[in-house]
Amino acid sequence: DGGITQSPKYLFRKEGQNVTLSCEQNLNHDAMYWYRQDPGQGLRLIYYSQIVNDFQKGDIAEGYSVSREKKESFPLTVTSAQKNPTAFYLCASSIAYVGEQFFGPGTRLTVL
Amino acid sequence: DQQVKQNSPSLSVQEGRISILNCDYTNSMFDYFLWYKKYPAEGPTFLISISSIKDKNEDGRFTVFLNKSAKHLSLHIVPSQPGDSAVYFCAASARAGGTSYGKLTFGQGTILTVHP
Numbered sequence: 001d002g003g004i005t006q007s008p009k010y011l012f013r014k015e016g017q018n019v020t021l022s023c024e025q026n027l028n029h030d031a032m033y034w035y036r037q038d039p040g041q042g043l044r045l046i047y048y049s050q051i052v053n054d055f056q057k058g059d060i061a062e063g064y065s066v067s068r069e070k071k072e073s074f075p076l077t078v079t080s081a082q083k084n085p086t087a088f089y090l091c092a093s094s095i096a097y098v099g100e101q102f103f104g105p106g107t108r109l110t111v112l
Numbered sequence: 113d114q115q116v117k118q119n120s121p122s123l124s125v126q127e128g129r130i131s132i133l134n135c136d137y138t139n140s141m142f143d144y145f146l147w148y149k150k151y152p153a154e155g156p157t158f159l160i161s162i163s164s165i166k167d168k169n170e171d172g173r174f175t176v177f178l179n180k181s182a183k184h185l186s187l188h189i190v191p192s193q194p195g196d197s198a199v200y201f202c203a204a205s206a207r208a209g210g211t212s213y214g215k216l217t218f219g220q221g222t223i224l225t226v227h228p
Binding site: 002003006018029033040041042043044045048050058088090092098099100101103104105110 | 118121130144146148153154155156157158161201203205207211214215216218220221
């Protein structure tokens, strides 16, 4: 079964700690994305990667970092510099940079 | 700067009737539009898309209409079913270039409730 997996589903961290969210896809897609969703708001782009070993900042990249060492994997690190890290994080991928994006199930991060 | 807006936070419809969800955009570089459906605590699911060279695209019960001059698109669901109850997001992209090239810009979402 092809798809996008995100783990864990729920994540709790103490304030000041860095945390890494996992995103893996077996769709053979070149492009991958990270979004954040807050209550009553649309999805906002954090980082995206058009191809392995390359990534670009999205609209709200401050306090986040990513890597793209493998085509299948695009982990997101939420650092202590992110002022309001509690949110629902969504990973997506697409065949090419322009096209339909397919989303994973999301990770809800709560910082206590 | 909200480039994609869904001005109705919620919509309530009776089963079997038509649901019409609206979306407005401001960036004239947008030339590709998508609708996604999302259940709580899940990722969005792609529904239907339309390119700016068309003004209508149909897929089963779902039809998207695009009015380029008004910078407006709408999603029609006919007939509506209780399982359609979810949050619907419209998204826009600029395939031809510009600062929005390739990126999807999402509206805030509309909560659709279909009553039996």
